[in-house]
Amino acid sequence: MMKKFLFKSLKFTVFATVFFALLNVAYFGIVIKRDHGFRNRMESLKFDNPDFEVLAFGASTSFDAFDTELLTANGFKSYNMAIAGSSVKTSHIQLKEYLDMYASKPEYILLGCNAPMVTTFDDEYIIPEIEVTMKDHKYSLNDVPIFKFKWMGFELLKRIVSETHREARLELGQLKFQKNIPDQTDYEDQELEFDEYESSFWIGEVVELCQENDMKLIIIEMPGYKATQNLSKTGHHTITCKNGLTADLYNFNSQEFCSIFVSDADWVGNSHLNEFGAIKFTNEVIRLLNELEDQL
Amino acid sequence: MNTISAEFALISIAAAIIYYLINHKYRVGFLAILSCAFVASFNYFLLPYIILYSLINYYIGIKLPDSKNKILLYRTGIVFNVLQLVILQYASFAIDPFFNLLNSDFHVSKLSEIIVPIGISYFTLQGLGYIINIKMGWEKPEKKFLDFLVYITFFPKFLSGPIERSNHFLPQLNETQEFNEEQVSTGLRIALFGFLKKIAIANQMSPFVLDTFADLGTADASSLWILLFLLPLYLYFDFSGYTDIAIGFARMFGINLLPNFNRPFFSENVTTFWKRFHISLASWFGDYIFRQTVFKRRKWGVYASMYAVFITWMLFGIWHGAGWNFMLLGLLQALAINYEFFTRKFRYRFFVKWPRFFKVWFGRILVYLFYGVSLVFFFAPDLQSTFTFLSGLSVSSFSLYNFIDVLWRQIPLSAMVLAFLFLVFELLEEDHKGLIEKFKYIWSDGWKWSRLFRWSVYSFILAMLFVLGNKAEQFIYAQF
Numbered sequence: 072m073m074k075k076f077l078f079k080s081l082k083f084t085v086f087a088t089v090f091f092a093l094l095n096v097a098y099f100g101i102v103i104k105r106d107h108g109f110r111n112r113m114e115s116l117k118f119d120n121p122d123f124e125v126l127a128f129g130a131s132t133s134f135d136a137f138d139t140e141l142l143t144a145n146g147f148k149s150y151n152m153a154i155a156g157s158s159v160k161t162s163h164i165q166l167k168e169y170l171d172m173y174a175s176k177p178e179y180i181l182l183g184c185n186a187p188m189v190t191t192f193d194d195e196y197i198i199p200e201i202e203v204t205m206k207d208h209k210y211s212l213n214d215v216p217i218f219k220f221k222w223m224g225f226e227l228l229k230r231i232v233s234e235t236h237r238e239a240r241l242e243l244g245q246l247k248f249q250k251n252i253p254d255q256t257d258y259e260d261q262e263l264e265f266d267e268y269e270s271s272f273w274i275g276e277v278v279e280l281c282q283e284n285d286m287k288l289i290i291i292e293m294p295g296y297k298a299t300q301n302l303s304k305t306g307h308h309t310i311t312c313k314n315g316l317t318a319d320l321y322n323f324n325s326q327e328f329c330s331i332f333v334s335d336a337d338w339v340g341n342s343h344l345n346e347f348g349a350i351k352f353t354n355e356v357i358r359l360l361n362e363l364e365d366q367l
Numbered sequence: 368m369n370t371i372s373a374e375f376a377l378i379s380i381a382a383a384i385i386y387y388l389i390n391h392k393y394r395v396g397f398l399a400i401l402s403c404a405f406v407a408s409f410n411y412f413l414l415p416y417i418i419l420y421s422l423i424n425y426y427i428g429i430k431l432p433d434s435k436n437k438i439l440l441y442r443t444g445i446v447f448n449v450l451q452l453v454i455l456q457y458a459s460f461a462i463d464p465f466f467n468l469l470n471s472d473f474h475v476s477k478l479s480e481i482i483v484p485i486g487i488s489y490f491t492l493q494g495l496g497y498i499i500n501i502k503m504g505w506e507k508p509e510k511k512f513l514d515f516l517v518y519i520t521f522f523p524k525f526l527s528g529p530i531e532r533s534n535h536f537l538p539q540l541n542e543t544q545e546f547n548e549e550q551v552s553t554g555l556r557i558a559l560f561g562f563l564k565k566i567a568i569a570n571q572m573s574p575f576v577l578d579t580f581a582d583l584g585t586a587d588a589s590s591l592w593i594l595l596f597l598l599p600l601y602l603y604f605d606f607s608g609y610t611d612i613a614i615g616f617a618r619m620f621g622i623n624l625l626p627n628f629n630r631p632f633f634s635e636n637v638t639t640f641w642k643r644f645h646i647s648l649a650s651w652f653g654d655y656i657f658r659q660t661v662f663k664r665r666k667w668g669v670y671a672s673m674y675a676v677f678i679t680w681m682l683f684g685i686w687h688g689a690g691w692n693f694m695l696l697g698l699l700q701a702l703a704i705n706y707e708f709f710t711r712k713f714r715y716r717f718f719v720k721w722p723r724f725f726k727v728w729f730g731r732i733l734v735y736l737f738y739g740v741s742l743v744f745f746f747a748p749d750l751q752s753t754f755t756f757l758s759g760l761s762v763s764s765f766s767l768y769n770f771i772d773v774l775w776r777q778i779p780l781s782a783m784v785l786a787f788l789f790l791v792f793e794l795l796e797e798d799h800k801g802l803i804e805k806f807k808y809i810w811s812d813g814w815k816w817s818r819l820f821r822w823s824v825y826s827f828i829l830a831m832l833f834v835l836g837n838k839a840e841q842f843i844y845a846q847f
Binding site for chain 1: 835
């Protein structure tokens with residue numbers, strides 16, 4: 072009796088293992104095709120004409136905010152390589168990879184940062200979409216897709232049931248939302264912490280990589296909800312990194328700069344711009360790039 | 368050892384296999400060793416304490432029927448059980464304040480830091496129940512100490528019940544258990560669904576619930592309203608998940624534990640709700656407190672019941688913990704049950720012309736909301752927080768938009784979908800038995816793809832547990 076049961080259990084174990092493997096293959100296939108972050112990553116690994124003049128990096132706020140279609144229409148052929156959850160280290164990896172893979176180098180690198188949303192710019196975490204598709208990545212059991220990319224499943228589930236989530240679309244690497252969630256927060260008296268930028272190892276590494284490759288790096292403190300905005304000047308500011316190199320920082324999260332955004336029209340929630348807010352933001356970036364072009 | 372872990376599941380399965388391989392004579396001993404090891408995994412001092420506790424109750428049980436001082440021995444047994452519970456569980460509330468009044472630094476509650484009294488509320492009720500049963504002649508004393516030790520410590524139910532009755536549990540230990548594939552498979556299936564409830568639903572809701580309670584002062588009205596609606600579901604999936612795991616693993620050893628839940632959210636009044644929610648506890652209080660009190664005060668007529676309801680539910684509240692919150696939790700239930708008792712004719716006349724559907728759902732929704740409010744007393748750390756919560760539930764500052772937005776962002780959709788599916792299944796079991804019978808037929812080999820379907824569902828659940836189960840969380844009722 073027990074032998075029969077143990078044999079049946081063994082059969083079930085084999086079945087469950089095969090099921091698990093198939094489930095992972097199917098899940099991976101779905102997220103790689105449907106998840107915006109993954110699609111962005113896969114696109115950036117096989118550009119047909121990678122002659123971009125501008126590349127944007129950063130986390131989710133940059134993913135939503137850099138309107139690369141608008142930049143391209145204004146003469147700056149560009150691609151938004153930012154991905155939700157990305158760390159500065161991840162951006163450094165992406166940029167280095169890009170320079171290794173493609174012969175042409177961009178003229179401008181935009182690095183979007185959010186001092187109020189992270190505890191440090193030196194998070195060693197590499198986001199999974201990048202990690203598992205890196206050339207020298209050693210695969211382990213931790214890379215099982217349904218585990219590694221579980222939040223993508225939740226996001227896909229949201230898209231199944233919510234029309235506003237389905238409406239989001241990816242254009243030249245930018246994730247565009249039409250939805251609006253008003254900013255109902257209040258201003259707080261705070262200054263931008265430049266020390267955070269200057270003491271960051273990974274920002275220093277990005278600065279070094281850009282200088283070595285003769286690319287102009289523009290670091291941008293990304294706009295956020297009122298509660299995250301600061302009283303410091305928009306700038307530009309010059310920061311000196313730990314490695315002695317300097318870079319330009321633009322504080323686009325100053326109360327002064329963020330006055331261009333309308334609370335109940337330009338946000339998609341939690342300090343992220345919707346496509347209308349992104350247009351306003353990108354117009355300012357274009358003005359800045361034109362000024363830099365004129366200086367050259 | 369955390370019950371909600373792969374380690375616990377694998378050890379239990381391996382133990383069940385060994386259990387059937389060893390001679391029947393040694394099986395109770397094996398269960399005793401297993402259960403003692405489980406107890407010791409929490410605290411080394413707890414194990415000798417539990418053995419001593421069992422020994423005293425066992426001795427009183429043996430001596431009670433033939434004792435010349437039967438009443439004295441019986442009362443000694445009751446006092447011993449209650450006193451050790453008060454000392455180890457309620458000292459900070461019931462004893463230490465007296466020492467403080469005498470300007471003494473002596474704290475009895477320090478004892479509970481040495482003997483961490485995990486599961487004490489549960490095993491005390493089992494000990495008390497046993498002594499009362501013997502005194503009343505409802506069962507004969509257990510002669511084998513090992514059997515009695517297993518009754519008190521049986522590892523699947525030790526932490527949070529179900530609260531077993533000795534006359535239900537002990538006879539099962541003496542039955543010769545042959546390996547039964549159906550029984551073991553059923554046990555595994557029940558436990559698997561228990562893990563699913565706990566890990567994929569309750570644990571996913573828990574960050575929102577706990578974070579909001581931790582910072583009630585800053586929570587907006589929408590969050591509080593969501594919490595009010597969510598609390599019954601959260602507690603239900605947490606506790607019934609645990610109970611399913613306990614019942615499932617016990618079933619693998621051929622032991623049927625008492626049921627604890629029976630589709631509680633489809634109760635149409637509070638009285639019925641408590642016959643379906645935490646059944647083993649409510650029925651324990653019903654049998655040993657309510658009935659005894661009514662019997663003692665039988666001369667009071669109908670007021671004896673009213674009085675007994677208050678006594679029973681106040682004790683029920685206090686059982687959950689030392690604090691005014693828990694007393695009020697009990698008081699609320701007593702008020703509701705008495706209200707239902709005394710207004711039943713009026714309510715019958717009022718509702719008699721209502722269509723059955725509206726009548727049923729009106730009752731169900733009202734009971735759910737009542738329980739939601741009651742749980743604010745359960746979860747809030749003190750009375751002040753409870754009133755902060757309830758006063759924050761203003762209708763004027765409620766915004767449906769914010770409600771949906773907070774719900775959407777804070778509660779994982781997978782948890783909501785699964786909770787919904789479980790409730791739909793329960794609703795069908797409650798109101799549409801025919802459909803459920805058809806489903807059960809398909810599920811159990813009534814269709815040529817039944818096994819494939821079943822195994823796929825099990826495999827999918829295992830995959831979900833693998834994905835979501837990386838964060839260890841204890842269940843709520845383990846604190847009692």
